[in-house]
Amino acid sequence: MMLVKFFFKRTYRTNVNTNQWNKTIRTHQINGNYRQALKLFQIGIEKNTFQPNSVTYLTMLDICKQLKSLPTVRTIHNLIDSTKTNDQEIFHDPRLRSLLMDVYIKCQDIDSAYRVFQSMTERNVIDYCGLLTGFNQQGKYEKTLELAKQIPSSMKYSSPILCVLILQACTELKLYNEGCKIHQYGKDFLPHNKVFMNELMNFYLKFHQEKQALDIFENYPTHQTIIDYSLLMKYYNRQYQPNKTIDLYFRLKTKTQIPMDHIIYVLVLQALANGCYLHTSEQICRDVKKFGMNIDVENALINMYGKLGDLDQAEKVFHSMSKQNIVSYNILFNLYGLYHQSDKALKMFHQMCQQGHRPDDKTYVLLLHVLSKSPSKIKDTKRIFSTIEETKRGPMLISAMIAALIRAELFDEVNELLKKLPKENILFYAIKANLTDETKDKFTLPISITNEELALYDLLMSNIYTYAGVHDRLTIIDEILYDNSKLKAELSLCWFEKRNGQIEYFKSEHAEKLALTNALKEYDDNLQTILIGKNHRISTECHEYFQKVSRSSPQRKISLRDSTRFHIFSSGVCSCQISS
Helix, strand or coil, X not given: CHHHHHHXXXXXXXXXXXXXXXXXXHHHHHCCCHHHHHHHHHHHHHCXXXXXXXXXXXXXXXXXXXXXXXXXXXXXXXXXXCCCCCCHHHHCCHHHHHHHXXXXXXXXXXXXXXXXXXXXXXCCHHHHHHHHHHHHHCCCHHHHHHHHHHCCHHHHCCXXXXXXXXXXXXXXXXXXXXXXXXXXXXHHHCCCCHHHHHHHXXXXXXXXXXXXXXXXXXXXHHHCCHHHHHHHHHHHHHCCCHHHHHHHHHHHHCCCCCCCCHHHHHHHHHHHHHHCCCCHHHHHHXXXXXXXXXXXXXXXXXXXXXXXXXXXXXXXXXXXXXXXCHHHHHHHHHHHHHCCCHHHHHHHHXXXXXXXXXXXXXXXXXXXXXXXXXXXXXXXXXXXXXCCCHHHCCHHHHHHHHHHHHHCCCHHHHXXXXXXXXXXXXXXXXXXXXXXXXXXXXXXXCCCCXXXXXXXXXXXXXXXXXXXXXXXXXCXXXXXXXXXXXXXXXXXXXXXXXXXXXXXXXXXXXXXXXXXXXXXXXXXXXXXXXXXXXXXXXXXXXXXXXXXXXXHCCCCCEEEECCCCEEEEECCEEHHHHHC
16 A cells, blocks of 8 residues: 555655645545545645644544554554654654554454553553453453553542453453452442443352342342343343242333333243243233334244243244344244254244355254154254264254264264264263163263263253153163252252242152142143143153143143153143154
8 A cells, every 4th residue: 555655755844734634634524424534635645745733643543443444544553653753742642542542442453552552651541441441342351450450549449430341351250359359449339330330230140149239239229220130130040040030020110210121021031931931921921012022022932932832822923023033043943842843843944044044053953953853854864964064063063963863773873973073072971871771782981971970961951952862751861860869859840830920849859740739729720721840851750640630631731841842731642742
């Protein structure tokens, strides 16, 4: 570029045209004609028509920030540096250095921004905030903390923004004590600085310190924001405490000074789905329709309806959307897995591709998971798997493919695929161990691994991708789990929604039976639908019990959603016996 070469030869002299040029460039900037302003600047520099001053450079850097033109920024930087011997006022102008650093950050060149920062003779809070923001945005949290140590304490702890940026780094690097120190020094910012309050709550929730986060939330009720509510609701959803998310939603409804947003509705719909809130969902869905839809809320509705046992309504919402995204399709694939609808999944995959949606990693995992349950679909499964580059076949995807091959009894192909897996990956062993009596002798474990390690892994994966077989109730791994009293307590959790909208939990060896018995007492009307949730697979014994109860109440719909599928009982027959 001629401009890059030219500045080395440039001599500096006062030019009466500078003010006029600055005015013209500024006019282009105001009118949004950034490229015309840039072209005019280049012509003036190359032809030595005018002498740029600080105003010129400030204007041009602002334009570069809009265009994110890194080559031009570097050229201007060199022009400014070249004034060291000719124009000390420009060279040492702190405004230019600050803006130059900011533009580099906007252009994702954090290293150049840092070099500008180091060259500055004067630094203020804005300069430190700018650089720390750049470090955090690029995930260089160690750099943030290194620089934070250089900031004078009088400046660091007097700025809530600096404290927020340092706290973000502490959160990401899991430095709890350092984050608590920021809280201690910055407590005077509460409650008036809402950004600091939000970040502080986020910090404690990331460390699972619910009490500390709630103390901040409850101590300043008049300063609560929608962000505070969404942080808590998101935390409770991740901790599988949907009842607390629902309670917060109804509490927020009474806070008329805090307007609802779409994020709140997405979170509460997720909680309804996870908690099997079959009846409360009706009221909240009315609220959602009154508030208005966007694509995230529509996706959450699809997920909720499907996980509450109404796949038809989930599909209806999907097809009514003005536009779907890849998340919409992935949610539907996940639901088809729960309902064992491999035909629908395959048809939807072809439709998705025809409409120009590009499958992501999750799409393939979910699709193969659905197809793996139908041995008749093994050709389709292998064909789709073959289209995925080997470098993009993650452990989740491979586990779904292995499950499909085992179910189709293609053990030689399984062994060939296993050879390509890294031996240190526990998934490799969990898949091979989680087999039925009919298939377990087909493989040998090359190294020893404890039963508890396999059991914990199986629990983590919710048995969705790793179970291999001939039936999907009680596998060998389950037997290991139920021999471990500690793990048994965690796995034997069932729940249902009572008439008052509260969730009742049951924890015992056969919690499904206890939950169903209590649900029948709660809803004594034979026409009332019952939905039971369970965090692991239903045992054969409990499955038979549900069939027996269903046979005695032919008019009642009884559903159980476990970790791998929906079981919908009617007149003594389960949906899994029809679709298997």
